[in-house]
Amino acid sequence: MPETNVVVHSDASVLAQAVAARLIVKLIDAQAARGFAGVVLTGGRVAAAVYRAVRDLPARDAVDWSRVDVWWGDERFLPAGDPDRNETQAREALLDALPLDPARIHAMPASDGPDGSDPEAAAARYARELAASARPGTAALPHFDVLMLGVGEDGHVASVFPEHPVAYETRPVSAVRGSPKPPPIRITLTIPTINTAEEVWLVAAGPDKAGAVGMAMAGAGPVQVPAAGVSGVERTQWLLDRAAASEVAPKLRSLR
Numbered sequence: 337m338p339e340t341n342v343v344v345h346s347d348a349s350v351l352a353q354a355v356a357a358r359l360i361v362k363l364i365d366a367q368a369a370r371g372f373a374g375v376v377l378t379g380g381r382v383a384a385a386v387y388r389a390v391r392d393l394p395a396r397d398a399v400d401w402s403r404v405d406v407w408w409g410d411e412r413f414l415p416a417g418d419p420d421r422n423e424t425q426a427r428e429a430l431l432d433a434l435p436l437d438p439a440r441i442h443a444m445p446a447s448d449g450p451d452g453s454d455p456e457a458a459a460a461r462y463a464r465e466l467a468a469s470a471r472p473g474t475a476a477l478p479h480f481d482v483l484m485l486g487v488g489e490d491g492h493v494a495s496v497f498p499e500h501p502v503a504y505e506t507r508p509v510s511a512v513r514g515s516p517k518p519p520p521i522r523i524t525l526t527i528p529t530i531n532t533a534e535e536v537w538l539v540a541a542g543p544d545k546a547g548a549v550g551m552a553m554a555g556a557g558p559v560q561v562p563a564a565g566v567s568g569v570e571r572t573q574w575l576l577d578r579a580a581a582s583e584v585a586p587k588l589r590s591l592r
């Protein structure tokens with residue numbers, strides 16, 4: 337039976353440190369169990385703080401980074417190297433400091449890549465890349481040990497926005513046009529794909545996220561609040577600071 341944990345930390349800085357430590361342990365355990373680990377990164381300020389905390393933790397060297405597959409949950413559809421790309425920000429905050437196998441860093445296509453400015457073609461390309469790394473016996477997806485998500489003020493996760501057509505998508509990867517959060521064109525894993533991850537971590541900090549987090553945990557619909565529609569096969573972790581947890585029913589919290 338999948339479980340849901342809610343862990344509330346005192347502030348955004350402690351949250352980032354705690355999530356970084358949790359991620360390192362998760363990757364170590366995954367490698368001990370299966371020899372490799374798959375992590376799905378996201379974008380945003382909270383995620384970037386976690387990446388910097390991982391970079392600065394000496395325990396990071398306990399992970400065999402050469403056997404970690406790095407995927408993205410979503411990407412802003414911009415030219416390669418654009419500072420607003422989630423890949424660019426993750427590389428600057430963490431990945432460039434790690435002895436990763438470049439072939440195991442699976443960035444989503446850029447808008448100046450092989451598919452040019454066609455986000456649908458780029459989304460299809462990423463779906464093929466996922467399928468090429470799929471677990472034996474599954475159709476289309478690799479094993480994601482942990483899939484990280486930020487939470488938007490409107491309740492979006494990755495680039496699945498409330499009431500947006502992408503919230504109904506069942507294909508593994510989708511283009512997103514008209515994103516309410518700039519830039520307007522993105523690529524995203526869809527909710528069904530997100531929900532194949534062994535663990536889904538929703539990481540949120542600050543009072544502006546309290547409403548979305550509160551609604552998601554109070555049973556809002558997944559189209560109105562996409563954060564309500566995600567869960568890990570084994571575990572869903574809500575990793576919050578006190579401000580983001582301020583509208584979560586006290587009985588659902590485990591204060592740290």
Ligand SMILES: O=C(O)[C@H](O)[C@@H](O)[C@H](O)[C@H](O)COP(=O)(O)O
Binds near residue numbers: 422487
């Ligand atoms: O491309 C993006 O912007 C992210 O993938 C997005 O889903 C982000 O995680 C949330 O909007 C939270 O962002 P903050 O942590 O900056 O609030």
